[in-house]
Amino acid sequence: MSVLVFIECADGKVKKSSFEAACYGQQVAASLGTEIVAIAIGEVATEELKSLGKYGAAKVLVDEEPRLKDYVSQAYTKVVAAAAEKENASVIILSNTNIGSGIGARLAARLQACYAANVVALPEISGDTLKVKKSVFSGKAFAEENLSASTKIIAIKKNSIEVKETGSGEAAIETFTTALTDADLNGVPQETVRATGDVLLTEADIVVSGGRGMRGPENWHLIEDLAKALGAATACSKPVADVGWRPHHEHVGQTGITISPNLYIAVGISGAIQHLAGVNSSKVIVVINKDPEAPFFKAADYGIVGDIFEVVPKLIEEAKALAK
Amino acid sequence: MKILVCISNVPDTTTKISFTPDNKELNTAGVQFVINPYDEYALTRAIELKESQGGTVTVLNVGLADTEANIRKALAIGADDAIRVNAKPTDAFFVAQQIAQYAKEGGYDLILMGKESVDYNGFQVHGMVAELLGWPAIVPAIKLDVTGTTATLEREIEGGKEIMQVNLPLVASAQQPMSEPRIPNMRGIMTARTKPLNVVEPISSDVKTKTEAYTLPEKKSGVKLIDPANAGELITLLRNEAKVI
Numbered sequence: 158m159s160v161l162v163f164i165e166c167a168d169g170k171v172k173k174s175s176f177e178a179a180c181y182g183q184q185v186a187a188s189l190g191t192e193i194v195a196i197a198i199g200e201v202a203t204e205e206l207k208s209l210g211k212y213g214a215a216k217v218l219v220d221e222e223p224r225l226k227d228y229v230s231q232a233y234t235k236v237v238a239a240a241a242e243k244e245n246a247s248v249i250i251l252s253n254t255n256i257g258s259g260i261g262a263r264l265a266a267r268l269q270a271c272y273a274a275n276v277v278a279l280p281e282i283s284g285d286t287l288k289v290k291k292s293v294f295s296g297k298a299f300a301e302e303n304l305s306a307s308t309k310i311i312a313i314k315k316n317s318i319e320v321k322e323t324g325s326g327e328a329a330i331e332t333f334t335t336a337l338t339d340a341d342l343n344g345v346p347q348e349t350v351r352a353t354g355d356v357l358l359t360e361a362d363i364v365v366s367g368g369r370g371m372r373g374p375e376n377w378h379l380i381e382d383l384a385k386a387l388g389a390a391t392a393c394s395k396p397v398a399d400v401g402w403r404p405h406h407e408h409v410g411q412t413g414i415t416i417s418p419n420l421y422i423a424v425g426i427s428g429a430i431q432h433l434a435g436v437n438s439s440k441v442i443v444v445i446n447k448d449p450e451a452p453f454f455k456a457a458d459y460g461i462v463g464d465i466f467e468v469v470p471k472l473i474e475e476a477k478a479l480a481k
Numbered sequence: 482m483k484i485l486v487c488i489s490n491v492p493d494t495t496t497k498i499s500f501t502p503d504n505k506e507l508n509t510a511g512v513q514f515v516i517n518p519y520d521e522y523a524l525t526r527a528i529e530l531k532e533s534q535g536g537t538v539t540v541l542n543v544g545l546a547d548t549e550a551n552i553r554k555a556l557a558i559g560a561d562d563a564i565r566v567n568a569k570p571t572d573a574f575f576v577a578q579q580i581a582q583y584a585k586e587g588g589y590d591l592i593l594m595g596k597e598s599v600d601y602n603g604f605q606v607h608g609m610v611a612e613l614l615g616w617p618a619i620v621p622a623i624k625l626d627v628t629g630t631t632a633t634l635e636r637e638i639e640g641g642k643e644i645m646q647v648n649l650p651l652v653a654s655a656q657q658p659m660s661e662p663r664i665p666n667m668r669g670i671m672t673a674r675t676k677p678l679n680v681v682e683p684i685s686s687d688v689k690t691k692t693e694a695y696t697l698p699e700k701k702s703g704v705k706l707i708d709p710a711n712a713g714e715l716i717t718l719l720r721n722e723a724k725v726i
């Protein structure tokens with residue numbers, strides 16, 4: 158028996174969300190009296206993978222098949238399933254990302270497993286059953302669920318668990334290969350278009366977000382400069398993406414991306430319920446709006462009732478001073 | 482081209498969520514149910530594809546009779562016919578099995594659905610259906626075109642997108658900006674009444690997960706307001722008090 162953790166990588170590096178998954182796995186494994194094994198697919202720096210040892214992984218399986226450089230749902234699922242079988246995994250941990258949950262769902266069907274997505278806390282364990290808490294209704298509630306099938310799959314929500322080193326060891330690296338067919342590889346991406354140089358929104362600890370109150374894309378330098386000074390990612394409300402001031406992959410909310418950073422700064426956003434749905438599990442929310450009646454103030458921890466064009470430059474100045 | 486669009490019935494996005502006194506079920510009193518917003522993107526794109534290159538669009542919902550108003554709405558928007566699998570959608574795996582079973586018999590080229598439902602936020606039915614059928618799943622797709630037996634898609638990734646060509650059949654899940662949802666017009670509403678809505682019984686399936694209880698998040702303690710004249714103070718508070726920067 159073991160706990161298997163799927164490791165996601167970007168640009169040869171392990172993503173922060175995967176370190177979270179490893180820490181989660183480590184604590185589950187400790188309670189179950191077993192070990193964690195990690196599985197990584199694609200090109201990742203060996204040093205990065207070895208560092209997973211600090212988070213409890215005794216061993217990392219690596220599949221470096223070149224055709225798996227980019228994510229392909231069927232093939233990745235096959236590899237993770239094969240790893241789970243080899244390691245006799247009773248629990249599989251993934252990050253609740255597009256890739257992690259994409260694999261989680263397929264694996265659940267393939268392995269006839271119990272699958273819980275959007276999990277926000279460590280499970281309560283009694284015998285063979287894990288009781289998990291997950292976020293539902295777009296962050297407006299939680300559900301508690303018992304997972305009791307022999308294989309349990311858990312996708313954990315970003316920032317639900319603290320990344321803590323539990324040891325100093327290096328993980329052993331083991332090459333892993335799985336036979337793939339053409340059908341498994343139907344859907345290999347031909348081209349990737351990436352906005353470069355930015356902090357990834359879904360990975361970010363701090364997010365600065367702008368709404369219709371920004372008046373136009375020509376003012377977005379205020380959002381960008383504040384984000385830069387804080388080391389933050391940028392986001393926007395739906396109407397902003399709909400009119401094309403910002404790309405759609407920055408749109409957060411019920412029909413956009415769901416995020417849970419440590420700090421969310423909303424600038425000129427009213428805080429409609431559909432927007433809140435995507436950001437309400439942020440640890441600290443700051444709202445800047447000239448309308449004191451804006452609904453967002455009800456969800457905020459800190460607020461400034463004032464004009465963006467006067468307030469934000471002051472914040473940028475102060476944040477820059479602090480960074481020095 | 483035969484397209485199957487799966488729709489779920491969810492509380493309207495402005496719904497304030499509450500539960501029954503035993504905390505085991507959603508309190509549906511006074512809740513308006515709508516077609517899941519992501520599913521509307523899928524439905525509209527399917528209709529656009531049908532309009533440009535022929536074929537049929539079938540909508541499928543796993544649900545009890547109370548979902549028929551929204552199924553009729555999908556027909557009014559332009560789907561050709563509809564299936565309701567007569568069962569309470571108890572969990573994602575149950576729903577996925579019903580869809581996969583139906584799809585297997587129906588000979589579809591494409592199954593489209595939303596990337597997740599805005600109620601249980603599972604982001605998983607598409608993956609399960611695809612795995613049960615042995616098909617690829619492109620999730621979440623922001624663009625979809627079909628030529629012959631090849632689909633060209635754009636998949637959203639963190640901070641960007643990937644472009645790919647995939648042989649049909651396949652499952653894709655929709656996210657904006659795949660399409661602009663349509664509002665049914667009078668003619669659509671009239672013809673929807675005469676379009677077939679077939680009710681089929683579910684296949685038996687094990688339920689993998691069951692919610693034991695629901696809880697609501699803790700209330701926020703209230704906002705701390707900072708004078709705009711001293712806006713910089715906010716940064717100090719975020720560092721020293723909230724400890725987030």
Ligand SMILES: Cc1cc2nc3c(=O)[nH]c(=O)nc-3n(C[C@H](O)[C@H](O)[C@H](O)COP(=O)(O)OP(=O)(O)OC[C@H]3O[C@@H](n4cnc5c(N)ncnc54)[C@H](O)[C@@H]3O)c2cc1C
Pocket residue numbers: 367368369370371393394395396397408409410411412413414424425426427428429430431432435445446447448451463464465466494518
């Ligand atoms: C099915 C459905 C799904 C939806 N999904 C989403 C979603 O995923 N994400 C999302 O964001 N929305 C979503 N919406 C839309 C949502 O209801 C709101 O319309 C939207 O969030 C409003 O965006 P906003 O706050 O940027 O704009 P507005 O509501 O126009 O608010 C702009 C705010 O800026 C303030 N402002 C203006 N000028 C200044 C200034 N100079 N200084 C300071 N403040 C200023 C105003 O006081 C106002 O509060 C959805 C709606 C529906 C129906």
